[in-house]
Amino acid sequence: MLTTDQWLMVISIAAIALGPIAALEIQKRLEEHRAALDRKMFIFRRLMTTRATQMSPAHVEALNSIEVEFYTTRSGPDKKVLDAWRLYNNHLNTPTGEGDALARWVEKKSGLLIDLLYEMGQCLDYDIDKVTIQKNVISSFD
DSSP: OOOHHHHHHHHHHHHHHHHHHHHHHHHHHHHHHHHHHHHHHHHHHHHHHTTTOTTSHHHHHHHHHHHHHTOOSSSSHHHHHHHHHHHHHHHHTSOOOSTHHHHHHHHHHHHHHHHHHHHHHHHTTOOOOHHHHHHSOOOOOO
16 A cells, blocks of 8 residues: 555656646647637638628638537537538528529528528627628628
């Protein structure tokens, strides 16, 4: 049997040996979390800055990145982003129609994009509302 002093020495040696390893593991996980957050913020910024030019390659590339970067199997903010993205993506892949049907399709598309950007903002703790997303856009220079 070990004495109390011997136990304290064993614990001290274990702490000295395992402390740096634990610190490195914690640092690695923090860096991975920060990198994932940075990628999500990049996508959000790209979509916000290209929302008036939705056919631009940058906008389409950012949309295509959502499913990878916001992927989750549990509920929460990322799940809400994915759900909004799926609704938007599904709508983009439906026929547009003509005349009034086209106008309704475009209006719904705009609303779904606003919902998607809003959910992304909420997920990333970005204080933005739907009106700001919709109205604070310069769409063209005449």
